[in-house]
Amino acid sequence: MHVLVLGAGVTGVTTAWYLAKAGFDVSVVDRQPEAALETSYANGGQISISHPEPWANPTAPLNVLRWFGREDAPLLFRPHADAAQWAWTFAFLRECLPHRTRRNTAAIASLAVHSGERLRALRAETGIAYDHLERGILHLFFTPEEFSRAGAKAAELAAYGIEARLCSRDECLAIEPALAGGAGELAGGLYAPHDESGDAFRFTQALAERAAQAGVRFHYNTTITRIDRTGGLMNSIEVRDAEGRTGSLTASAYVLCLGSYGRALVAPLGEHLPIYPVKGYSVTVPLRDPQRTPSVSLTDESRRIVCSRLGDRLRVAGTAELNGYDTSINPARCQAILDWLEMRFPGATDTTRARLWAGLRPATPNNVPLIGKSGLLNLWYNTGHGTLGWTLACGSASCLAGLMSGRRPPVHNFPFLGNEA
Ligand SMILES: Cc1cc2nc3c(=O)[nH]c(=O)nc-3n(C[C@H](O)[C@H](O)[C@H](O)COP(=O)(O)OP(=O)(O)OC[C@H]3O[C@@H](n4cnc5c(N)ncnc54)[C@H](O)[C@@H]3O)c2cc1C
Missing domain, CATH: 3.50.50.60 (FAD/NAD(P)-binding domain)
Known part of the structure; x- marks a missing residue:
């Protein structure tokens, strides 16, 4: 056929x-x-089986209101006279109900676990190379309050068969020593050793x-x-x-x-x-000092920023913006990502040669x-x-x-x- x-x-x-x-x-x-x-083309590079929870969760409505109108907001809603945008937004809010979030998380988790297995099998079969690393994903929490919820996340992931272990600040630094230069207020982390990263393009x-x-x-x-x-x-x-x-x-x-x-x-x-487009940005920078650049893929849970080492480049991605089909680059939103990079890994990469990119996530309200x-x-x-x-x-x-x-x-x-x- x-x-x-x-x-x-x-x-x-x-x-x-x-x-x-x-x-x-x-x-x-x-x-x-x-x-x-x-x-x-230039997404965050994460095979993030340990992050099945959708954006539509009980904390989202308050966060969207808190961040409304801020150019560096992790999640930004720019209202248009567009019926599809409003319909999607109302459906998104409905999916934030706790029982819906639980159901959606379970669906994504079971598909993600299967997907990880299929990816490994495909790699073994074809031997294709794409700057992939099997060093896990370390989720970072920069406030004690956020870190206090990480234990419940680990237990929920375990119920889906996804391994993720709670780590103290020192354990995070041992897993990814490059964090030492800019860990700042890091409260702790959640490490998913079986997650991966690589260049989707x-x-x-x-x-x-x-x-x-x-x-x-x-x-x-x-x-x-x-x-x-x-x-x-x-x-x-x-x-x-x-x-x-x-x-x-x-x-x-x-x-x-x-x-x-x-x-x-x-x-x-x-x-x-x-489906409605949810715009996101990434910056890709060449390395200056590989020793001070992370090779474990990272997710900053407080800022909703992810980063992945792709060979001799570092990809940092984040932000979500409901703004129609516009793919133009907003310098303020890219700068927020570059500032994060300089703060966490000062001098490790050459940010003057950053390649800026924006793409549209094809998002359903419940992901x-x-x-x-x-x-x-x-x-x-x-x-x-x-x-x-x-x-x-x-x-x-x-x-x-x-x-x-x-x-x-x-x-x-x-x-x-x-x-x-
Ligand atoms: C900033 C950012 C970071 C992300 N980070 C991650 C991450 O770390 N991990 C992760 O799992 N996912 C991540 N994602 C999500 C992931 O990149 C997307 O979900 C995925 O790329 C969607 O793939 P797709 O094939 O469905 O869409 P696309 O890659 O957009 O493919 C659709 C194709 O359809 C073609 N097309 C469209 N219209 C027409 C037409 N009329 N005629 C002919 N062709 C057409 C396009 O040319 C395109 O090639 C991220 C996304 C963004 C924006």
């Missing part, structure tokens, strides 16, 4: 890979000249190359302008190439992996995808991705991965390939769409 995967970010390329492995004849279409040039490009060698066809520079349906079936996509020529592509089945842009394309089909069957018989979804698309990519894609092959995925507690078995 010929399957057309729409989108060549980390989600689309992993989907193409697992579908090809399952015996499907696969093509991929993307408007960019190569794979992973949009949100999967390099991974996606390398996997796309392997997939092409395995027979997957990639149509780059091809923008999808419309999706056509007849009755309950999707029958083609209308496309435009870089020279402005139009045409159409057809297949027996389609998988939508278009990041933040899928919602508008399927709306005319009567399909509602609750649970949409995986499974749409309302049309031959259209499938693997999209809406929000803050965790890199972490969840391999698990989501292998589950989707299983569903399309008629198999029940080995992930319990996850609400696959269409509930196929």
